[in-house]
Amino acid sequence: MYKIVKREEMAEGTVVLNEIEAPSIAKKAKPGQFVILKANEEGERIPLTMADTDPEKGTITIIYMVVGKSTALFKTLKVGEGYQDVIGPLGQATHLDKVGTVVCVGGGTGVAVLYPITRGLKKMGNHVISIIGARTKSLLILEDKMKEASDEFYVCTDDGSYGHKGFVTEVLKNILDKTKVALAVGIGPVPMMKFVSKITKDYDVKTIVSLNPIMIDGTGMCGGCRVSVGGKTKFACVEGPEFDGHAVDYDELMKRLQAYREEEENCRLKFEASKKAA
Amino acid sequence: MSEKTTQKEKSSRQSMPEQKAEVRKRNFEEVPLGYSKEAAMAEAKRCLQCKKPSCIEGCPVGVDIPGFINLIGEGKFAESIKKIWEKNSLPAICGRVCPQEIQCEGKCIVGKKAEPVAIGNLERFAADFERLYGKGEIPSKMKSTGKKIAVVGSGPSGLTVAGDLILKGHDVTVLEAFHKTGGVLVYGIPEFRLPKSIVASEVATLEKLGVKINCNTVVGKSVTVDELFQEGYDAVYVGVGAGLPYFMNIPGENLIGVLSANEYLTRANLMKAYLFPNVDTPIPMGKNVAVLGAGNVAMDSARTAMRLGAEHVSIVYRRSRQEMPARSAEIHHAEEEGIEFKLLTNPTKFIGNDKGRVIGMECIKMELGEPDASGRRKPVPLKGSEFIVDCDLVVVAVGAGANPLLTRSTEGLSLNKGGYIIADLENGKTTKKGVWAGGDIVTGQATVILAMGAGRKAADSIHKYLNWGW
Ligand SMILES: Cc1cc2nc3c(=O)[nH]c(=O)nc-3n(C[C@H](O)[C@H](O)[C@H](O)COP(=O)(O)OP(=O)(O)OC[C@H]3O[C@@H](n4cnc5c(N)ncnc54)[C@H](O)[C@@H]3O)c2cc1C
Ligand SMILES: Cc1cc2nc3c(=O)[nH]c(=O)nc-3n(C[C@H](O)[C@H](O)[C@H](O)COP(=O)(O)OP(=O)(O)OC[C@H]3O[C@@H](n4cnc5c(N)ncnc54)[C@H](O)[C@@H]3O)c2cc1C
Ligand code: SF4
Ligand code: SF4
Ligand code: FES
Numbered sequence: 001m002y003k004i005v006k007r008e009e010m011a012e013g014t015v016v017l018n019e020i021e022a023p024s025i026a027k028k029a030k031p032g033q034f035v036i037l038k039a040n041e042e043g044e045r046i047p048l049t050m051a052d053t054d055p056e057k058g059t060i061t062i063i064y065m066v067v068g069k070s071t072a073l074f075k076t077l078k079v080g081e082g083y084q085d086v087i088g089p090l091g092q093a094t095h096l097d098k099v100g101t102v103v104c105v106g107g108g109t110g111v112a113v114l115y116p117i118t119r120g121l122k123k124m125g126n127h128v129i130s131i132i133g134a135r136t137k138s139l140l141i142l143e144d145k146m147k148e149a150s151d152e153f154y155v156c157t158d159d160g161s162y163g164h165k166g167f168v169t170e171v172l173k174n175i176l177d178k179t180k181v182a183l184a185v186g187i188g189p190v191p192m193m194k195f196v197s198k199i200t201k202d203y204d205v206k207t208i209v210s211l212n213p214i215m216i217d218g219t220g221m222c223g224g225c226r227v228s229v230g231g232k233t234k235f236a237c238v239e240g241p242e243f244d245g246h247a248v249d250y251d252e253l254m255k256r257l258q259a260y261r262e263e264e265e266n267c268r269l270k271f272e273a274s275k276k277a278a
Numbered sequence: 279m280s281e282k283t284t285q286k287e288k289s290s291r292q293s294m295p296e297q298k299a300e301v302r303k304r305n306f307e308e309v310p311l312g313y314s315k316e317a318a319m320a321e322a323k324r325c326l327q328c329k330k331p332s333c334i335e336g337c338p339v340g341v342d343i344p345g346f347i348n349l350i351g352e353g354k355f356a357e358s359i360k361k362i363w364e365k366n367s368l369p370a371i372c373g374r375v376c377p378q379e380i381q382c383e384g385k386c387i388v389g390k391k392a393e394p395v396a397i398g399n400l401e402r403f404a405a406d407f408e409r410l411y412g413k414g415e416i417p418s419k420m421k422s423t424g425k426k427i428a429v430v431g432s433g434p435s436g437l438t439v440a441g442d443l444i445l446k447g448h449d450v451t452v453l454e455a456f457h458k459t460g461g462v463l464v465y466g467i468p469e470f471r472l473p474k475s476i477v478a479s480e481v482a483t484l485e486k487l488g489v490k491i492n493c494n495t496v497v498g499k500s501v502t503v504d505e506l507f508q509e510g511y512d513a514v515y516v517g518v519g520a521g522l523p524y525f526m527n528i529p530g531e532n533l534i535g536v537l538s539a540n541e542y543l544t545r546a547n548l549m550k551a552y553l554f555p556n557v558d559t560p561i562p563m564g565k566n567v568a569v570l571g572a573g574n575v576a577m578d579s580a581r582t583a584m585r586l587g588a589e590h591v592s593i594v595y596r597r598s599r600q601e602m603p604a605r606s607a608e609i610h611h612a613e614e615e616g617i618e619f620k621l622l623t624n625p626t627k628f629i630g631n632d633k634g635r636v637i638g639m640e641c642i643k644m645e646l647g648e649p650d651a652s653g654r655r656k657p658v659p660l661k662g663s664e665f666i667v668d669c670d671l672v673v674v675a676v677g678a679g680a681n682p683l684l685t686r687s688t689e690g691l692s693l694n695k696g697g698y699i700i701a702d703l704e705n706g707k708t709t710k711k712g713v714w715a716g717g718d719i720v721t722g723q724a725t726v727i728l729a730m731g732a733g734r735k736a737a738d739s740i741h742k743y744l745n746w747g748w
Contacts, residue, residue, distance in 0.1 A: 044558035222541035255634030263560035
C-alpha cells in the first residue's frame with residue numbers, strides 16, 4: 001500500500017490534495033510527469049500529475065478535482081490509509097530551459113499541474129509571469145504557491161469575485177500586447193488550452209500544453225490515450241503529456257474525453273447511493 | 279465386442295467436454311471443461327509410444343511426450359506431471375493455449391490416418407490434476423549463491439527465467455509494469471480460455487520458492503537497466519513482450535469506439551470491466567462489433583464482444599480462411615458462437631457521427647495474388663468494390679510491435695529495424711554485457727511456449743555466466 005501522509009481539501013472540497021509515501025517515485029520524478037493510481041482491487045487506473053515531490057521525505061503530492069466515481073472514492077481515503085497501486089513516474093518531463101520571459105496560464109485544477117513547471121522555469125532563471133483563473137474565488141487553488149514561484153502574478157475569476165473579472169485569455173492578450181514573450185505554458189480545461197493556443201499563435205509565441213486523454217496502462221501499450229498533433233497520432237502517455245499547443249487537435253480530444261460519459265455517470269450515481277446507504 | 283469396433287474406438291480421439299455454444303457465448307467461464315480420469319487414460323492409450331517420437335520434434339521445448347502420456351495411461355498422474363515439468367514449467371497454460379495442431383500434435387504419427395493424440399488436452403489434464411489433488415510439493419532449491427538477478431516483465435518468458443534461476447540458488451526479483459503479474463496471460467488471453475486463477479497459482483508457487491515480485495515498476499521509467507546494476511543486480515533478463523499496438527493508419531481511426539485489441543482486452547481481462555459497474559473500469563458495449571484481423575488476438579476480442587452482449591460480431595480479414603493465423607480450436611469455437619467471418623475484406627476508412635463516434639466503415643473486397651515474403655498469397659484490392667459495413671465498435675487486432683519504453687532508455691542494447699532486441703537465439707545474450715532478452719521482444723509476437731523456451735535457454739546461460747563469466 002502507498003500510504004497517505006497528508007490530506008487537504010481545497011476549493012470548497014471539490015479539489016483534494018494527497019501527499020503519498022512513494023520513495024522510489026519521489027526520487028526520480030521531474031516536473032511535468034505523472035503517476036497512475038488505483039485505490040483498491042476493483043479500482044480504475046487514474047492518471048494524475050505530481051504537483052510536488054519530496055525526495056528526502058520520499059513522498060509525492062497529487063492534487064485532483066473530484067469529477068467521477070474514482071476521484072470521489074479517492075476523496076474518501078484518510079491519512080494513514082492509502083492507494084493499493086501507484087505507478088510512475090510516467091510521461092516525458094517538461095523541457096525546462098532559460099528562454100527569457102515566460103507566461104504560465106492555469107485554469108481550474110490545471111494549476112496543480114502547472115505549479116511544478118512554473119517553479120522549474122523560475123529556477124532556470126526565466127522571468128515568470130503567471131495567470132491563474134477559476135470560476136469563482138473559492139475555487140482557486142495554489143494561489144500563494146504560484147505567486148511565490150512567479151515574478152509577476154495575475155488572478156482571474158469568471159464572476160469577478162476576485163482579481164480580474166473574466167477569462168485568463170483576456171489577461172494573456174494584454175500581456176502579449178505589451179511584452180515580448182519567449183514561451184507560453186497553458187494548462188487547464190481543454191477549451192481553455194484551445195483558446196490560449198489560439199491567442200499565442202496570433203502573437204507567434206511557442207506554446208506548451210499538457211493533455212489529459214483517457215489512459216489505462218500509461219506505458220504505450222494500449223493506444224487509448226491517442227491524440228492528434230500536427231495531423232499525426234501520438235500516444236500521450238509516452239510521447240506527452242505535453243505537446244506543441246499550436247498543433248493539437250483539441251476538438252478531437254474533447255470528443256474522446258466523452259467516450260464513457262454514460263457509463264461513468266451510472267458508476268458515480270451507484271457510488272453516491274451506496275455511500276448514502278452506508 | 280468385435281475386433282473392428284475396438285480398432286475404431288482406438289482411432290477416435292476422446293472428445294473434450296465443453297460448455298454449449300449457446301450458453302458459453304454469454305458467460306466468461308472456461309469453454310473446455312477438461313478430461314475425466316477415465317477419458318484421459320483412454321486417450322493416453324491411443325499413443326503408440328513411438329521409438330522415434332516425431333511429436334517431440336514439434337514441441338519447441340522438447341517435452342517427453344510419450345513419457346508423460348504413458349504415465350497417464352498407467353494412472354500415475356503425479357509422476358506424469360513431473361515428467362512434463364522437466365521441460366515445461368507452465369503445462370496448465372501450454373496445454374490450453376499452444377497451437378498444438380502446428381506443433382506437437384501436427385507431428386504425431388497417429389494424425390497421418392486418424393486424429394492425432396490429444397497431447398495438449400493430456401498435458402492440461404496432468405497439470406490440472408496436480409493443481410487440484412496434488413500434494414503441492416515444491417521442487418528443492420540449490421544452495422544460495424548470493425547472486426542477484428532482475429527479471430523485467432512477468433509474462434511467460436520472465437516467469438520461466440525466474441523459476442529456473444531460483445531453483446539454481448540465485449536471488450531473483452521480477453519487475454512488472456502492471457499491477458498484476460502474468461503478461462499477456464492476464465491482460466490479453468481471456469478468462470474463458472485461460473482462467474486467471476491458473477496463472478495466479480503458478481506465480482504463487484514461484485513466490486513460495488522465494489522469487490520476489492515488484493509490480494508497478496516500469497523499467498525505463500521507475501528505474502533504468504543501468505540503475506539495476508548499480509543497485510547490485512548481477513544480471514538482467516528483459517522479457518517485456520511486444521507491447522505496442524498496430525493500427526490501420528486509415529482515416530477516422532481516432533473516432534470513439536475504435537480501440538486497439540490491447541486496450542479492449544486489457545479493459546476486459548486485467549481490469550475485469552465485464553463486471554462493470556461492480557468494478558470501476560468501463561468498456562464499450564458494442565451492439566454491432568467488427569474485429570479487424572484473424573489471429574488469436576482477434577478471436578479473443580470477437581468472443582469477448584459476444585460475451586459482453588453484442589448482437590452481431592464479425593471478424594474482418596483481408597486474406598482467406600486458409601491464412602487465418604489463430605489456433606484452429608479458437609476459430610472453430612468462434613464460429614460455433616455465431617461470429618461471422620468477413621473474409622477477403624479490408625477496411626479503408628472509418629465513418630463517424632457528429633459526436634465523434636464510429637457508426638460504420640468503408641471496406642474494399644480483396645483477392646489473393648502472388649505469394650509475398652511470408653509465403654502467403656498477397657491480398658490485392660479489387661478496384662471499385664467498396665462497400666459500407668455498419669458497426670458501433672471496432673477492435674483493431676492487426677498485430678503488435680516492439681514497445682520502445684525500455685529499449686530507448688537502455689544504452690548499448692542493439693535493436694533490429696523493427697525495434698526488437700537483437701539477442702542470440704541460442705542463449706538470449708544481447709549486445710549489452712550482463713543483459714539477456716527473450717520472448718516477444720526478440721521474436722515479435724509469437725507464442726507462449728516459444729517465449730518460455732527462450733526464457734529457459736537464457737536462464738541456463740545466465741547461470742553459466744554467474745559461475746564462469748560472460
Ligand atoms: C497525464 C494526466 C494528468 C492528469 N493530471 C490531473 C491532475 O493533476 N489533477 C486532476 O484533477 N486531474 C488530472 N487528470 C485528469 C484525471 O485523470 C481525470 O479527471 C480522472 O481520471 C477522472 O476519473 P473519475 O473516475 O473520477 O471520473 P469519471 O467519471 O470516470 O470521468 C470524468 C472525466 O474524466 C476523464 N477520465 C475518465 N477516466 C479517465 C482516465 N482513466 N484517464 C484520464 N481521464 C479520464 C474523462 O474525460 C471523463 O469524462 C490528468 C489526466 C492525465 C491523462
Ligand atoms: C490476446 C492474445 C492472445 C494470444 N493467444 C495465444 C495463444 O492462444 N497461444 C499462444 O501460444 N500464444 C498466444 N498469444 C501470444 C503470447 O501470449 C505471447 O507470445 C507471449 O505472452 C509472449 O510472452 P513474453 O513473456 O515475451 O511477453 P508478455 O506476455 O507480453 O509479457 C511481458 C510483460 O512485461 C511487462 N512489461 C512491459 N514493459 C515493461 C517495462 N518497461 N518494465 C516492466 N515490465 C514491463 C508487461 O506488462 C508484461 O506483463 C496471444 C497474445 C495475445 C495478445
Ligand atoms: S508444450 Fe505445447 S507444443 Fe509442447 S507438448 Fe505441450 S502442448 Fe505440445
Ligand atoms: S508421435 Fe503420437 S503416437 Fe507417437 S509417441 Fe508421439 S504422441 Fe505418441
Ligand atoms: S495509456 Fe495506454 S498507450 Fe497511453
